[in-house]
Amino acid sequence: MPINPNAARPRIVVIGCGFGGLEATRALKSAAVDITLVERTNHHLFQPLLYQVATAGLSAPAIAAPARHLFRKQANVTTLLGDVTAIDTQARLVKLEEGPPVPYDHLIVAAGATHSYFGRDDWAPFAPGLKTLDDAFEIRRRILLAFEAAEKEPDPALRAAWLTFVVVGGGPTGVEMAGTLAEIAHHTLAGEFRRIDPSAARILLLEGGPRVLQAMPEDLSARAKEQLEKLGVEVRLGARVVAIDGRTVEVQGVDGPHAAQTIHTRCVVWAAGVAASALGRQLAQATGATTDRAGRVVVEPDLGLPGHAEISVIGDLAAARSFAPGLEPRPVPGVSPAAKQMGRAAAANILRRIAGQPTRPFRYRDYGNLATIGRNAAVVDLASPLGHFKFSGYFAWLFWLFAHIYFLIGFRNRLVVLIDWASAYWSKQRYARVISDIAQRPRM
Amino acid sequence: MPINPNAARPRIVVIGCGFGGLEATRALKSAAVDITLVERTNHHLFQPLLYQVATAGLSAPAIAAPARHLFRKQANVTTLLGDVTAIDTQARLVKLEEGPPVPYDHLIVAAGATHSYFGRDDWAPFAPGLKTLDDAFEIRRRILLAFEAAEKEPDPALRAAWLTFVVVGGGPTGVEMAGTLAEIAHHTLAGEFRRIDPSAARILLLEGGPRVLQAMPEDLSARAKEQLEKLGVEVRLGARVVAIDGRTVEVQGVDGPHAAQTIHTRCVVWAAGVAASALGRQLAQATGATTDRAGRVVVEPDLGLPGHAEISVIGDLAAARSFAPGLEPRPVPGVSPAAKQMGRAAAANILRRIAGQPTRPFRYRDYGNLATIGRNAAVVDLASPLGHFKFSGYFAWLFWLFAHIYFLIGFRNRLVVLIDWASAYWSKQRYARVISDIAQRPRM
Numbered sequence A, B: 001m002p003i004n005p006n007a008a009r010p011r012i013v014v015i016g017c018g019f020g021g022l023e024a025t026r027a028l029k030s031a032a033v034d035i036t037l038v039e040r041t042n043h044h045l046f047q048p049l050l051y052q053v054a055t056a057g058l059s060a061p062a063i064a065a066p067a068r069h070l071f072r073k074q075a076n077v078t079t080l081l082g083d084v085t086a087i088d089t090q091a092r093l094v095k096l097e098e099g100p101p102v103p104y105d106h107l108i109v110a111a112g113a114t115h116s117y118f119g120r121d122d123w124a125p126f127a128p129g130l131k132t133l134d135d136a137f138e139i140r141r142r143i144l145l146a147f148e149a150a151e152k153e154p155d156p157a158l159r160a161a162w163l164t165f166v167v168v169g170g171g172p173t174g175v176e177m178a179g180t181l182a183e184i185a186h187h188t189l190a191g192e193f194r195r196i197d198p199s200a201a202r203i204l205l206l207e208g209g210p211r212v213l214q215a216m217p218e219d220l221s222a223r224a225k226e227q228l229e230k231l232g233v234e235v236r237l238g239a240r241v242v243a244i245d246g247r248t249v250e251v252q253g254v255d256g257p258h259a260a261q262t263i264h265t266r267c268v269v270w271a272a273g274v275a276a277s278a279l280g281r282q283l284a285q286a287t288g289a290t291t292d293r294a295g296r297v298v299v300e301p302d303l304g305l306p307g308h309a310e311i312s313v314i315g316d317l318a319a320a321r322s323f324a325p326g327l328e329p330r331p332v333p334g335v336s337p338a339a340k341q342m343g344r345a346a347a348a349n350i351l352r353r354i355a356g357q358p359t360r361p362f363r364y365r366d367y368g369n370l371a372t373i374g375r376n377a378a379v380v381d382l383a384s385p386l387g388h389f390k391f392s393g394y395f396a397w398l399f400w401l402f403a404h405i406y407f408l409i410g411f412r413n414r415l416v417v418l419i420d421w422a423s424a425y426w427s428k429q430r431y432a433r434v435i436s437d438i439a440q441r442p443r444m
Helices: A019-027 A047-054 A121-126 A133-152 A156-162 A172-188 A218-230 A279-287 A336-354 A394-407 A411-427 B019-027 B047-054 B121-126 B133-152 B156-162 B172-188 B218-230 B278-287 B336-354 B394-407 B411-427
Strands: A011-015 A034-039 A043-045 A064-066 A077-081 A084-088 A093-096 A106-109 A113-116 A164-168 A202-206 A233-236 A240-244 A248-253 A256-264 A267-270 A273-276 A308-313 A368-374 A377-384 A387-392 B011-015 B034-039 B043-045 B064-066 B077-081 B084-088 B093-096 B106-109 B113-116 B164-168 B202-206 B233-236 B240-244 B248-253 B256-264 B267-270 B273-276 B308-313 B368-374 B377-384 B387-392
Touching: A011 A019, A019 A034, A019 A106, A019 A336, A047 A133, A047 A172, A047 A394, A077 B133, A084 A279, A106 A279, A106 A336, A121 A267, A133 A156, A133 A267, A133 B077, A156 A164, A156 A256, A164 A172, A164 A256, A172 A202, A172 A218, A172 A233, A172 A368, A218 A233, A218 A368, A218 A377, A218 A387, A279 A308, A308 A336, A368 A394, A377 A394, A387 A394, A394 A411, A411 B411, B011 B019, B019 B034, B019 B106, B019 B336, B047 B133, B047 B172, B047 B394, B084 B278, B106 B278, B106 B336, B121 B267, B133 B156, B133 B267, B156 B164, B156 B256, B164 B172, B164 B256, B172 B202, B172 B218, B172 B233, B172 B368, B218 B233, B218 B368, B218 B377, B218 B387, B273 B278, B278 B308, B308 B336, B368 B394, B377 B394, B387 B394, B394 B411
Parallel strands: A011 A034, A011 A106, A034 A077, A106 A308, A164 A202, A164 A267, A202 A233, B011 B034, B011 B106, B034 B077, B106 B308, B164 B202, B164 B267, B202 B233
Antiparallel strands: A043 A064, A084 A093, A113 A273, A240 A248, A248 A256, A368 A377, A377 A387, B043 B064, B084 B093, B113 B273, B240 B248, B248 B256, B368 B377, B377 B387
């Protein structure tokens, strides 16, 4: 007999309310189970648009919806705000920083990833990454205050340093940040300053590899680079960052493998590395599972842990493979559609286990890849049964825009985001230029 | 010859970009002067709607517009982000925390007010006031986290304490906060929790005086109290707060002058006292002007300082009187229309002084007073040449709504605020329920 007499229904705990946790919880809507959704923040964040908050284009509430609200009508869900400190895989308990531990029969771990400085955590204060709303506020604050500081700075060299923005990492976030920064400098702030010319700002995108957007086909990477340069971004490929100290960024490899370059800048955005949540390593240690170099937990074909089928790991925390009939297993990319699909698959496999049926291996369906670059500029690589369909430029940007608005959670958000964007597009303005914590001065 | 050869045009410095500073700067649009607008935050805040940010109804950018942006087309304005530390009235310099001092020929001080704890600053950590966006975020965080904590709390007495909200002060802000809190508890959060019933929350409004909204006619105060009670707010008049310690609020006077009452609560909002910016006292000391009990600077009929006609003090920082022909001078209330009118009057008097003309005494034109209470509830007291026109309830609420949207700065804001409100009204939802700084737990 179960310990809890009310727990005749299987108890499912979902950790995390990102795309994976949200979809898993939704997929269990009609199941006779009791779900506890444990979330560290009180909101689901639409992360693909987080760079818009960091660049003052959208307000935080436009891309964040309370998980509690999203599940208000799903009666089998209890939402709990709390920080998971450990998982007791023997007693089957999720331990929280505050309050009693939460027992589970089935556990879905979707704790996601954070940014990684590749062992150089001392760079963190000088180069914030972009994963949470707080990160976005901090970056927004730094960008806006850099222009304010430049306006007040009499020394031309220092003024130039305030007006130099460095984005490290040429993945989707880095490309979006650099493109939008160029838009801010050239359009948004035009005419607002009296002593500086914001369009004189330099925006540098540093990428260690040979091309930007490496998940894209090579020709689209080339198109993206062209579009960035057209927007005024200096793209440096093969550029390895070797030092960041709040005054300068030291780069190697741009002009030959041993040539070093010093960039004077007061605003650096880190968009280079991703590391899985620390919960992954803890879980691996407890269960004997392995983790990959990025700290992701290597899962079985059905997304369960070896020897612990009652625990599934999904989303950015999982090193998963896709199993398609007749094809070799392929690694699943760390993108939101994959997280959503894993959420649905893990939920379905739990229901199969409850019903005494065998679980099924996860299959990732790739519908393609798209990335925006800036005003009127994006690249799209659509995967269809007829092959890949690639395009870039204005039409790709429209496609990206409507795809993102379509996938936003909740009707109200979609409408407001559409209006915000339409008004921003025509006016070339960005309305969310609030610096709330002004007393905290930008670091030197 | 002037020190600065470019300064043949009179140099006007405006301190503060609230309603007063903004209107003064605008009024000088076509004047042959050089204006420096010194602001401590980077935005003009539409303070009448700040309670909506504190109660998750609006996002911060919806009610805050960068001053720099508002004046981008007014070529005679230079906007400077900076904290004024002192005014050297002899050398005519405004000293900033950072950077060189700003010289002036004419100075308009519109530094506003902050909340006052009547000498009990030790209450501040337990009872935040509502003057800035940061204040609003803090109050929003506390309100939302109180419901989250209640959901996790097994002890019924503690749960009841988490679900008890106390608003201190029955002025417009206190009434709005209490009414909106009732709306959140009864409508917004309905059905979202599994262990608590949010509508069981108690909302108490404590007012030391004999009625709420004391600036209103007595019958409208009574109507406001009725409407608050209909929304579920417990209104306690004659209630003097004698202690706040983060666990309890000690009140005297509700059941007789000496009866004490202890309210167990974890969320207190301070809407009781207003104190003028510290710059007022500094200015008074330097010029020999006097300040009133609230720290406001007593100004001359033309808003200038005695013996320092080149300095005008306006808005909430000024203890000003209104001079209407044939009437006794009357004190000017601390409301935004008065601040705006003072801004225009101070600007006009500066232009008269530059032209060698005599200045004019300030005359406050009172168009009435309006306050919202909550869903469909408001009181309006319109002043017209035919006398006062008073109404309350649904029509008053609509009037309040459109008046506020009309006066919002900037077209985009108005439209988005209207949509937000329309959607919030029909859905009974509040979309800005973001807790960003979640790690910072509510105080016990």
